[in-house]
Amino acid sequence: MANTSDSQAASRLDSQSHTVIVIGGGPGGSAAATLLARQGFDVTLFEREVFPREHVGESLLPASIPILETLGVIDEIEAAGFTPKFGATMVWGRDPQPWSWHFAETNATYPNAYQVWRPTFDHILLRNAATHGVTVREGCRVTDVSFDTDGPAAVTIESESNAEVHHADWIVDASGQSGFLARQLDLRTHDDFFRNLAVYSYFRGAKRLPEPDAGNIFIEAFEHGWSWAIPLPDDVMSVGVVVDAQWGGDQLRTISTDQFFHDQLAQTGRTTAMLADAERLDPPRIIRDWSYTAQRLVGDRFILVGDAACFIDPLFSSGVHLALSSAVLASAYVTSALRHPDLRHPAAEVYTQLYMQQYHQFREMAALFYASNRTSDSYFWEARRITQTTDDVSPREAFIAAVAGQPPQGYERVVLERGEAPADFVEGVAEVEAERQRRDTEMARLIDNAWPNRSPMLDAVPTLADGVDVARKPVVGDGQFEWGAVISSATRPQGAPVSTLVATLVLRIDGQRSVRHLLDDLLDGLPEQQTAQLLPGLLTALRILYVDGIIAHWRSA
Numbered sequence: 001m002a003n004t005s006d007s008q009a010a011s012r013l014d015s016q017s018h019t020v021i022v023i024g025g026g027p028g029g030s031a032a033a034t035l036l037a038r039q040g041f042d043v044t045l046f047e048r049e050v051f052p053r054e055h056v057g058e059s060l061l062p063a064s065i066p067i068l069e070t071l072g073v074i075d076e077i078e079a080a081g082f083t084p085k086f087g088a089t090m091v092w093g094r095d096p097q098p099w100s101w102h103f104a105e106t107n108a109t110y111p112n113a114y115q116v117w118r119p120t121f122d123h124i125l126l127r128n129a130a131t132h133g134v135t136v137r138e139g140c141r142v143t144d145v146s147f148d149t150d151g152p153a154a155v156t157i158e159s160e161s162n163a164e165v166h167h168a169d170w171i172v173d174a175s176g177q178s179g180f181l182a183r184q185l186d187l188r189t190h191d192d193f194f195r196n197l198a199v200y201s202y203f204r205g206a207k208r209l210p211e212p213d214a215g216n217i218f219i220e221a222f223e224h225g226w227s228w229a230i231p232l233p234d235d236v237m238s239v240g241v242v243v244d245a246q247w248g249g250d251q252l253r254t255i256s257t258d259q260f261f262h263d264q265l266a267q268t269g270r271t272t273a274m275l276a277d278a279e280r281l282d283p284p285r286i287i288r289d290w291s292y293t294a295q296r297l298v299g300d301r302f303i304l305v306g307d308a309a310c311f312i313d314p315l316f317s318s319g320v321h322l323a324l325s326s327a328v329l330a331s332a333y334v335t336s337a338l339r340h341p342d343l344r345h346p347a348a349e350v351y352t353q354l355y356m357q358q359y360h361q362f363r364e365m366a367a368l369f370y371a372s373n374r375t376s377d378s379y380f381w382e383a384r385r386i387t388q389t390t391d392d393v394s395p396r397e398a399f400i401a402a403v404a405g406q407p408p409q410g411y412e413r414v415v416l417e418r419g420e421a422p423a424d425f426v427e428g429v430a431e432v433e434a435e436r437q438r439r440d441t442e443m444a445r446l447i448d449n450a451w452p453n454r455s456p457m458l459d460a461v462p463t464l465a466d467g468v469d470v471a472r473k474p475v476v477g478d479g480q481f482e483w484g485a486v487i488s489s490a491t492r493p494q495g496a497p498v499s500t501l502v503a504t505l506v507l508r509i510d511g512q513r514s515v516r517h518l519l520d521d522l523l524d525g526l527p528e529q530q531t532a533q534l535l536p537g538l539l540t541a542l543r544i545l546y547v548d549g550i551i552a553h554w555r556s557a
């Protein structure tokens with residue numbers, strides 16, 4: 001009779017080789033797998049559950065819509081009957097009345113997102129991966145990844161019936177909060193500021209907000225935290241409360257989850273009123289809601305995507321978007337690593353920088369948002385009033401880090417207008433905005449759009465700001481990283497990609513030569529017609545460089 005290890009060996013199938021293995025079939029895994037398959041690679045995705053499966057996180061951001069278009073699923077998503085989401089409505093800050101803001105105020109191209117049933121939404125994305133040629137294996141849990149040899153990584157998976165070992169040149173870990181590789185390699189660092197827990201359930205028959213806000217997410221601050229209400233199809237509402245993890249955990253040791261959920265919701269005046277005639281559909285669930293990052297996002301033969309890499313507080317509904325956008329970058333990264341080995345290390349740095357930049361933007365905004373609710377003295381709000389800027393970072397620098405040097409839009413704008421953000425921060429923002437405005441007005445006078453070759457700017461002499469650097473770095477091109485030029489400065493520490501032409505122009509600015517002189521030099525030898533075509537774009541680039549603080553000042557020739 002075969003012993004246990006013999007029978008395990010018998011059920012272990014022959015090893016199989018792939019170019020890429022993706023762990024996890026959530027939005028991050030499905031999107032990365034789809035894009036890699038589209039590049040022509042052999043991609044296998046292992047998902048431990050069988051879809052459709054339950055998942056929290058129903059509220060999307062408009063920034064995800066172009067990615068869904070790229071993935072080729074937007075028509076199916078529009079046809080699925082999800083609730084169009086035009087903005088957010090909040091009770092937060094000094095104003096006890098709900099206030100709304102709408103994506104259209106800052107995003108004319110994509111004025112809405114959707115509130116989605118995650119089981120259906122995630123299933124659409126996973127099926128789409130299969131349609132694009134990804135081998136999708138549901139009900140297969142990855143239990144080990146070994147990078148022991150120099151060759152392909154060995155991935156052990158277990159399903160109900162057997163265990164298998166597969167090999168792949170690259171592993172994309174999109175295993176969500178369970179963070180398979182981050183745990184195996186001990187990479188995860190928790191963020192002390194955002195240690196929350198959430199309790200949530202689904203209700204039928206809840207009242208919606210009045211039009212035009214009926215599809216909005218509704219967020220309400222209350223004594224011990226904040227609540228969400230997300231209107232879903234079929235008259236269902238996702239409702240949750242977010243509280244301090246320590247405090248909530250202590251409470252949940254003394255009372256039932258039911259009682260706790262009920263007690264917290266009872267403190268939310270308006271959400272309670274919305275739920276007055278509603279029927280709860282499920283027992284409430286508890287989910288740990290701690291923010292974290294991984295010390296490394298890219299390693300030898302692996303890359304982390306979505307929640308497997310990092311997670312930020314759900315206040316701004318950013319999770320699915322970060323998963324999708326990191327998947328786009330990760331697919332570009334793996335494509336480049338496979339095709340252009342010289343890009344492997346520098347592109348890994350750029351992937352990390354771009355992902356962390358987005359992560360920190362949402363993080364700084366969430367910290368600021370928490371700090372700007374001064375209506376309650378409870379532990380939750382007191383602990384979160386500490387702004388997260390250290391003494392050696394000025395409010396101006398904190399602002400630049402938070403909004404990546406751009407004028408505040410969307411949520412950032414709302415925090416400033418509606419919340420009670422610390423005065424020095426608000427002043428920092430006002431100063432940056434006024435300076436940008438002044439520079440833009442000044443530039444408008446120097447460019448003649450009708451007759452660019454007569455623009456007064458041609459006779460002005462630009463000088464670069466201190467610390468401007470033009471570097472050759474990988475930038476995201478058509479589905480992969482490629483070498484390009486990136487300009488960084490004190491106002492754009494994270495750098496911005498520019499065309500080679502603009503980079504060359506910047507490198508020639510010496511504080512001595514006029515724009516006419518610089519352009520003559522730059523465009524020397526080009527036919528007159530081409531020079532005339534390039535001129536307006538180059539003058540506009542100089543204008544933007546000045547508004548952004550890369551050009552410090554101008555003087556007359």
Ligand SMILES: Cc1cc2nc3c(=O)[nH]c(=O)nc-3n(C[C@H](O)[C@H](O)[C@H](O)COP(=O)(O)OP(=O)(O)OC[C@H]3O[C@@H](n4cnc5c(N)ncnc54)[C@H](O)[C@@H]3O)c2cc1C
Pocket residue numbers: 023024025026027028029046047048049055056057058059060061140141142143174175176177178179180198240287288289305306307308314317318319320321323
């Ligand atoms: C309380 C709360 C509220 C939230 N609200 C929102 C919101 O309103 N909007 C929003 O955008 N985001 C929200 N989020 C965040 C959002 O849910 C996640 O950021 C998003 O789902 C991340 O996608 P992902 O693909 O990285 O991971 P996931 O969607 O979690 O997918 C990971 C997949 O990997 C699979 N998996 C895990 N381990 C293994 C393994 N070993 N082998 C095989 N498969 C495995 C899992 O089964 C899962 O299907 C919220 C999060 C929390 C905690």
